[in-house]
Amino acid sequence: MSTTTFTITEPQPQSRIVKHLPVAEDTPELVKDIHVIPSFTEKEAERLWAKQHMVGAFRIFAKFGYNDGAGGHISLRDPVRPDCFWINPYAVHFKLLKVSDLILVDEDGKPLTQTQHKVNTAGFMIHAALHKARPDINAAAHCHSPYGRAWSAFGRPIEMLNQDCCMFYDDLSVYEGFGGVVLAKEEGERIAQALGPTRKNVILQNHGILTAGGTVDEAAAFFIALEQACQAQLLAEAAAANGIAKKFVGENEAKFTKEGSGSPAVMFMQFKPEYDLLLHETGGDFLA
Template identity: 65%
Template structure:
């Protein structure tokens, strides 16, 4: 039975996007960066795109050649950037990204092939939804598993409410998307406003105004699918006394205002999915991409966690090939933010 407790009406979305400081003041903590030029915004988004792939790799979302992120080009919005086919997510850098037009012609970036299905899907989304600047589709384990039911997730908890009235289902699986008509139908499933969709027998796709928003939605939806599967398994046995208590529409709508906004999702992309596994990349390159720590912070992390590595971390992106050399340790083969000895930059 849905809960009947009404949310506190004196608080609105503005209050939910603020924090109380130590001295009792209030500060807005969720902000999307503003850049002086379209070129600067492009570089920032491409850096976040490469960073999102690194995070996705560490979360186990890489699956062979499947999976793609696209970015509408801020300078020429009728074109977009996409990752190349055949490069592992954990090795992608800004210079690997391919700039293509709506017909699939390469117009800039890396001279590398792209996933045909990925192009068809993302081209259709960017064409139909000018408000969407980024989209993520990967074959993650729990999203792929839940997609077999062809159903949206339930409003089970606060995190599920991020997707209240913002999750579509595309129920027409037709194999690998090689036809433009299939891509168009998939894009149409999002409708005029929704940013997230479950692709039946396929997986999940999320979108947003920034790479950070789309990536954070993907991580959140994958986790929500995991939660849904666990809950369904718990109540599945015959005679189980467990019953689902769903969040009411009123509460879910209210919670969505504070947990699923573009500003909140942007910062969630930075804070919500740091892998705890202790290796060279677990903290350093994640934060470097999203600009959360300065050089002093990186030196502290090095002292606390990575003294077995011959590397000093910098938040400025000032890497050199010599600095990327590490001793043989159990973590020597971890993916390094600068794996190709190339500066990828920070947010």
């Protein structure tokens, strides 16, 4: 029996930025500085690395069942040209995407890379507005995932029901003005306004969920976590409807937990196990 060996290569960061909460002096060295975000000295290397992780996020979203026909999109601000961003081609299944399929567009929607595909109009309108309004946001993800879509029907934020929900303490908005499919610039701008100046996550009423981050890894990890939080909320609501009272995490505890479990570096590391597993399962076929 013949076997095929895959060699997976990624750009290697030249240095690392370490971000973590203060730790006690007696904390073992083994568990110090465990949350890291790679940093690059070469923008071209950072671009390739980020695009690989972007396509990895699409593949993982497909694996989790977030793909929904031609809908759904992730954007990535280009490290080389920050006024432009990468986006997925329209009507290509997330599971089939490769790095070479991504399209670089300018702020007017003009493709800057050769492609045989189109760009999702709604996707462009949403992401262009977000990247323009929030220079700190380098990536954003929006898909019509099942639980996020179901909970969005209530037009309410999730509650602090458990430790994982605390990732979204004071970091989640609700956009109440559903205006149909986002085909106009103004609708994208209203979604960006709902997100506000600092928050990275928003529930789009009657639509679904959208998450963002300084890295595509952070945005993807927030999306997965928010989808799971919406699932937990729906289950809790069903139990509460049968007379079981909900208990909530206190505000001080929720704030403290957010600082330890919902920071950019922690969310980056939350995505890492899924990305590493994807590399193992696929042999890195999406890196081309």
